[in-house]
Amino acid sequence: MAPIFSLFLVLITEFSLATAQQRNSNISLGSSLSPASSNSFWSSGSGQFAFGFYPNGDGFSIGIWYATIAPKTVIWTAKRDDPPFHRDSKLLLGNDGRLILQQGEDPEKTIAGGSQIGSSASMLDTGNFVLYNSRSEIIWQSFDAPTDTLLPGQKLRQFEEPNELFSSVSKDDHSTGKFRILMQEDGYLAQYPADSPNLVEYGYWDSGIKIAGNNVTLNLDDNGQLYLLNNSDNMKNLYDGGNVSDKLMYRMTLDADGIFKVYSYGLNRSDDDWKVEWSPNSVHKCDPKGVCGQNQYCILMNQEALDNVVWFNDPYSILSNTSRPDCEDECLKDYDCEVVLHKDDQCMKQRLPLKFGRQQNDPVITLVKVGGREFKKEKQSKVLIASVVVLIVAFTVLAISGVLIYKYRVKGYKKLLNSGNEELIEDVILRSFTYGELEQATNGFAEELGKGATGTVFKGLISNGKRVVAVKRLETVVAEGEREFRNEMKVIGRTHHKNLVKLLGYCNDRTNRLLVYEFISNGSLADVLFKSETKPRWEERVRIAVNVARGILYLHEECETQIIHRDIKPQNILLDERHCAKIADFGLSKLMNLNQTRTNTGVRGTRGYVAPEWHMNLPVTVKADVFSFGILFLEIICCRRSLDPDLAEAEVILVDWVFDCFDSHELDKLVQDEKVDKSKLERMVRLGIWCIQDDPSLRPSMKKVVLMLEGTVDIPTPPSPSSFLSSI
Template sequence: MENLFSMAAFPSFLIISAVIAASAQQQRYSRIYLGSSLTPTTNSSWLSPSGLYAFGFYKLTNGYAVGVFIAGIPEKTVVWTANWDSPVFPSNVVLQLRYDGKLSLQQKDRSDIIIASASASASMLDTGNFVLYDSSQRITWQSFDNPTDTLLPGQHLSAGKEIFSSASATNPARGIFRLKMQTDGNLVQYPVNTEDKPNYSYYSSFTDGKGSNVSLNLDNNGLLYLFNGSSIILNLTTGQYRTKTIYLMRIDVDGIFRLYNRLLDHRGNWTKEWSSTEDKCIPKGLCGLNSFCNVTDRVSGCECLPGFDHVNPGDWSSGCERNFAMEGCKAKDQNVSYEIRSLDNTEWEDTNYADVKDMTREDCIKACLEDRNCGAALFLGTLSQYGSCKKQKLPLRYGRILQSDELRNGPRIALVKVSTSTTVSENSVKEIKNEPKRQILIIGISLVALAAVILAISWVYVHRNHARTYTISNNKNVELIEDVGLRAFTYAELVQATNEFKEELGRGASGAVYRGILSNNKIVVAVKRLEKELAGEKEFQTEMKVIGKTYHRNLVRLLGYCFEASKWLLVYEYMSNGSLADILFNPESRPCWEERIRISLDIARGILYLHEECETRIIHCDIKPQNILMDEHRCAKISDFGLAKLLMLDQTYTNTGIRGTRGYVAPEWNMNLPVTVKADVYSFGVVLLEIICCRKSVDRRLSENEAILQEWVYNCYAVGELNKLVGYEEVETQTLDRMIKIGLWCIQDEPSMRPSMKIVLLMLDGTFDIPVPPCPNSFQSSI
């Protein structure tokens, strides 16, 4: 069994015979008075009078948590946890029953966390209930009224209340399943972040209509039942009196709630007595988005849809993401096509946008392939060959393999669209058919070619070493060529390439960009002439090494540089469609909704690479539409990354020391707080809202209510008027809602509340559930 277990209450004459001696640093308390305190490493808990239960600190792998646990058995079993949303604390935390009557957790340089208040004393009872009293000895607060994942004998779950699973066997934080005692009398299980509706439930007592005051109860004999205030309306278990035995009911990490018993001796183990289901794939959401649950040899596991891989193989609930790129940002010679892969006998949540009746499986496959919006289709067959074809947009969720007795009415098949993209032309395909006839000839030619390549490489190596020896003697900066493959241009070369800097493509805070054509190979390039004072030669070379090693399809490629006295220039690949600002804020070239989503994904992938995937972490510091360039296929690529470290002075006209552009700067820049990658997340959030709404973040020509984009977006979101944000453009409502919520999470004032770019990408891709975002506290501070 998992080691985060709960304990049960039982008759006191059994407690005394079962209690094991507590450690020397723990003491038994019948009453705990104001001023009393605990620490994780000294006096760590307050024991109940018999020593069976304890309230205090218990050890986790990454710190300490506070809760109620069974201290009177060999393995410590947790039954209640304080501060459940953030339960882990360092060893220097202090738990104190303060003189002002508040039970609080105190850490140096942080605000106190109040667990409960209005008390004059406290007690850890032998029932497993931790209680606070006022000066008249009346109970003002008790752990029994605030259950986390467990019910003990004598405890109940009242109408309207719910308990949650833990995040994992070693993490007591709130998990992904909930058990709710509804006010209609029905006891129901749901995944978290869902409404109390039948289509989300995966267990029900079917007792709705039995009254508004029904509660779930557990007694000392292990009887688990529903009680309406006057009589028992449903027994979930039979109950059985056993001597020296304790019971507890818990909603486990896997989403199933179970009743356990244990003998109170050293030989005892927790034994399952009853469970809400024996099918471990029943809990919805166990496997995350785009994955399905399958039981093999009584062990449940999660498998991905065809064409998908696990986001985090160690965490099934994180779901799966595509292992292929969708349309957009494709090479000129790439043929993008799709095929259908089938998953037989599977069930998924049905969120179809089209339900076509009386179709064969083959017709359903064809219909999905011909529909660009169709990511998958659910074919619900009948005993004949015809059935219902339900077209779905990804992600799919709540997937599981069906049992044989669930297929009596016909097959249930998921038809998933996957990419068969290839860079082979049609003529090449025809040639491949004749491949067996030419194998011997090709092998011979290959051997000759290999020998020629080896000779050529040897000659080039010798030649480059001679050339490098000569060049370094004349130019000390060319050492970067060897390290990163960048070309060192002379200033004269770039003057000639740009026709004396005649055609200006754009101008930013750090300098102007010019179109150029390299004389040796006629390649079109963009030459940026830096006009700001730089950090120095050594810093410049170091940064060139970092930038030169970065390569990602959503980053503008740096081809070379020039560094001669005060003339510092950077040579980039040419982006024929200008910047995102050029197309986004121009009504004539404004991208459609689907393209705006693809652009958002491109930008997110580029920032994620800078933050987590390149050799040296790079904080861009100036994410904005002007620094996002568009290639000939309108694939978005981030430019100017790495310049933040090169520029000594501020990049814009904001306060000295602040890097970034007005309207996109994270609040921490203005508060002299440490700047992390979360500053880029904030800027991305602003850009994302601009992409959604096709307007600038600050537009003083608009009314006061709409001038500041972030504020207007949140106000529209709060009142449910999202269509205003897209000018009543016809877009998919669910996708619009998801994009808006992502943007609002990214622009939270508190950096720790912003998601990482990895999470942002999962949100954009639909493989991560998004909670409702809070209102950012100050829109004005970032502009």
């Protein structure tokens, strides 16, 4: 009986411990954390993981870390790019199940949840923080919003979030760093600089193996095995994992240097620290593009030569059969030429900054124009970074030398451009479709997504049915030649910005002219502001406004050919799956060269959004878009249309009502019952009023608008806007 009784006691003890762990890890509504108190985090059942506040500089961040390991190893960070939170901050699991951050009089900030009503939360022993509904179903989890780390049981997905990790700035600074790793739609795992598109010339590593099928995922198991898996359970290993008997903890992290590694940890180790189990042996310290910044290149310490440097090749002009002296002369005569690269009698003119400098073996001469009429080279300064084996030779504008492999751009990552990668090619090259192809892609233009002034949009499938696109059939195109139309398409196709809808291709088949765009899943801003029962919160509305402003700034000042949109309105702002705003229909109205100051065409745009100069036969400049943005911005602030005849007479015209509320210090009327910081609301209203000034010269540039939105530029008290809008 004694052994049975002992076994019974063991079972009872284990059951009690399991019950206690479950109870301790369950977080009920109304629970809160504060860095100023002893209750600053919630532990998992075993105590292995913790969720809550951790020190960050002079303040605190919210994240998840290994609670049983010192020093602290953070594996997930909430709002990672926000400044550190105050000591008096409070993290609350609210009555609606949202995890809310409260900081004094600042507006509440949602950390997690919101899509469904929650009833409890838990920090799991897997390292996953979850929110549950009343049926104990997970409605949000940190595993679906990774930062730089993948844990056992967590997946990096191919077609849906999460599909990429972003490195941190450093080991102690967990804000978004320079690099990312992506589970691509073509079945490869690949790495890129954080702010670059998924194009082969930007990539610096891929898995070397791909796995066919849909729903491919990157997985890490409890034994440290790292592998790709498709929906047919076909698996390809990247790393076989460790010994099962070692009983180690594993994590995969994309480090700040741009190289991802599988780490292990065991409490019985003498060094008591994380050990690198595996990392790609094909990636070296200098391979991640952008590790050294602009106009800099990276070499390893055991390499003493300072030549043979390859740069990201992006010439705006290439001259063949040109000697080096002639190449120098050509650049000196060209106002736009700042750097010239000479190789094999090819003269490649470029603009600064140079990017992604790395040492390789194929001589090219790099010359930088200084003082207007002089070139210099081979003057370097050396910098040791991060006490690792990287020696950075930093160049100023006065001194750059090196080597460039011209054909690198087209040779890199051949595996990613094989015959089975149509979707990737579509992102690189603007494709010309026939009318028959698009008729088939849209199933005879069966599913209409929307209709506007320029045409009707239909849903379609290309790439053998694998990629969803939006096909716009233009209905009011100005008569022009085929060459001119193709040139305009190329200009639009060369625009690349995260806040612009990407043009993938076009059809110019006699009278049929159609455009093929990337498909944006969450509809238009107009639907969200004016039709949805649940309006976006203040912080999200401001973020959307910043997205739009940055997109317009790119069109005005940063793309190759300046573009005035001429029809900025909520219907032309689309929201992707992350509710990131993207501007549509840019470039369709009129493309403008840098030296043009007006157009000779009639009024273009939508009533209520067009600038007064359209009606007064005045020069139309980029300031017309600023006016339209101002109207849109006030609509975003107030969640209502600019003209609404169903409202009280004093509120029908949004511009007049906003200024009346501003003038009478009654801005709270604009946001009704929503709790918004008064000083922030006043700043935004001031900005909106400046944008809609009758005199274009009084309106700020979009660059200044962005700075004002970001809070880096003061916004003075604006004068009264014109009543011009009331008369149209």
